[in-house]
Amino acid sequence: MEKIKHLLLENKAWAGSKVDINKDYFKNMAKDQNPEFLWIGCSDSRVPESEITNSTPGQIFVHRNIANLVVHTDTNFLSVLSYAVNNLQVPHVIVCGHYNCGGVKAALSHSSLGLIDNWVRNIKDTYFTHKFEIEKISTEREKVNKLVEFNVLEQVKNLTHTAIIQKAWHDRQAPHIHGWVYDLDSGLLKELVTIKPGSEIDSAYRYDF
Numbered sequence: 253m254e255k256i257k258h259l260l261l262e263n264k265a266w267a268g269s270k271v272d273i274n275k276d277y278f279k280n281m282a283k284d285q286n287p288e289f290l291w292i293g294c295s296d297s298r299v300p301e302s303e304i305t306n307s308t309p310g311q312i313f314v315h316r317n318i319a320n321l322v323v324h325t326d327t328n329f330l331s332v333l334s335y336a337v338n339n340l341q342v343p344h345v346i347v348c349g350h351y352n353c354g355g356v357k358a359a360l361s362h363s364s365l366g367l368i369d370n371w372v373r374n375i376k377d378t379y380f381t382h383k384f385e386i387e388k389i390s391t392e393r394e395k396v397n398k399l400v401e402f403n404v405l406e407q408v409k410n411l412t413h414t415a416i417i418q419k420a421w422h423d424r425q426a427p428h429i430h431g432w433v434y435d436l437d438s439g440l441l442k443e444l445v446t447i448k449p450g451s452e453i454d455s456a457y458r459y460d461f
């Protein structure tokens with residue numbers, strides 16, 4: 253059978269299994285969403301946020317792109333962030349990277365991949381900032397994984413530099429911002445950092461509300 257047809261068949265089976273357990277499952281789900289988390293993750297197919305956190309539909313609002321970047325000129329991302337923070341009022345925003353990330357690997361290579369070079373350039377800038385520390389590492393794999401961690405920390409910082417987050421911190425003392433890394437080898441998430449609402453922000457990026 254064609255693999256694409258398999259997806260549709262599996263969907264039917266899944267929907268049926270939900271209704272078997274609770275006949276109002278979709279009726280209730282369709283009413284509204286009230287997620288507590290915004291997940292900013294990598295598009296990599298091996299890091300499906302609901303699966304790895306054992307969450308159900310409705311629990312996580314999601315934005316995924318190559319290498320889980322927070323880019324202040326990305327209106328797609330900013331719209332997701334604004335909706336999650338201002339409309340859904342999520343109490344937590346999670347940036348989740350993963351070891352052995354292809355986007356991060358690309359940033360450490362000298363190959364041109366076409367259009368993607370411009371996206372990956374954001375990670376190259378993070379590499380440049382932390383070059384000294386990364387170059388002390390001897391294996392390529394560990395270098396990539398160190399940059400994966402620096403990349404998550406950088407994106408967390410980028411979040412705190414947005415007016416969206418700073419205004420929410422001022423108005424409702426939320427959200428908390430979390431930086432995590434997913435380990436493909438063990439299936440485990442590692443916490444790198446948690447930033448509390450109202451934390452100090454470098455004055456160059458601070459807005460007064």
Ligand SMILES: [Zn+2]
Binds near residue numbers: 294318319350
């Ligand atoms: Zn990735």
